[in-house]
Amino acid sequence: MTTPRTRPRQDSRWPMPKRPSFSARSMYRLHRLLEPNGFYRRLASWLERHPIAYGAFTAAERGVKGKAFGCRMCGQCALPATGYACPMSCPKQLRNGPCGGVAANGDCEVYPGVRCVWLIAYERAEREGREDDLTLLQRPVDQRQAGRSSWVNYWQGRDAGLWTGDGSETPRHPPVGVAR
Numbered sequence: 001m002t003t004p005r006t007r008p009r010q011d012s013r014w015p016m017p018k019r020p021s022f023s024a025r026s027m028y029r030l031h032r033l034l035e036p037n038g039f040y041r042r043l044a045s046w047l048e049r050h051p052i053a054y055g056a057f058t059a060a061e062r063g064v065k066g067k068a069f070g071c072r073m074c075g076q077c078a079l080p081a082t083g084y085a086c087p088m089s090c091p092k093q094l095r096n097g098p099c100g101g102v103a104a105n106g107d108c109e110v111y112p113g114v115r116c117v118w119l120i121a122y123e124r125a126e127r128e129g130r131e132d133d134l135t136l137l138q139r140p141v142d143q144r145q146a147g148r149s150s151w152v153n154y155w156q157g158r159d160a161g162l163w164t165g166d167g168s169e170t171p172r173h174p175p176v177g178v179a180r
C-alpha cells in the first residue's frame, strides 16, 4: 500500500514552489489586455502621485498574484517568460532555471514532495509552444523594486531589458518589455 504524499509545511523563511492557479494559456491571453497603452500609462503615473491609492493598488496586486502565483512582489515580473510560474517562489529564488538539487522525480531539493517551480514553468510553456521563452536570460533582480507594483513598473516602461537572449530565439509573442 502506498502512503499518500502530504505537502510539506512551508518554512516561513523560504518561499515554496507554487503551481499557478490558472492555465498558462489563459494568462497569455490576459497579458494582451494588460499591455501598456495611454490609459495604463496615465493610470500608473496617477497612482505614483497618490501614495494611498498606490498602496491600495499594490495590496490588491499582492493579494491576487500571491494567491494565483505565490508572488513575492519583486516588482519586476518574469511571469510572461516563465509559463506564468513565478521564479521567486523557488526557495533559492533562482531566475534562470533550476538548481542542481532537483530530485530525479522533479521534486524541489528544499521541499521534497513539491515539484520544482522551474519544471512547472517548462511544462506550462511547452504546452503552449513557448518553451523558447525559457532560453531568455533574466537579469539580476533589482532589490530596490521589492514591494513595488510590477504592473505599474511595467506600464511605466521600467521592465525594458528585464531579460535578454542570444538573438536566436524568435518568440511569437514578445515577452514584456523586450524591444524588438
Ligand code: SF4
Pocket: 065, 069, 070, 071, 072, 073, 074, 075, 076, 077, 078, 079, 086, 087, 088, 089, 150
Ligand atoms: S512580480 Fe516577481 S515575485 Fe511577483 S509573480 Fe512576478 S516574478 Fe513573481
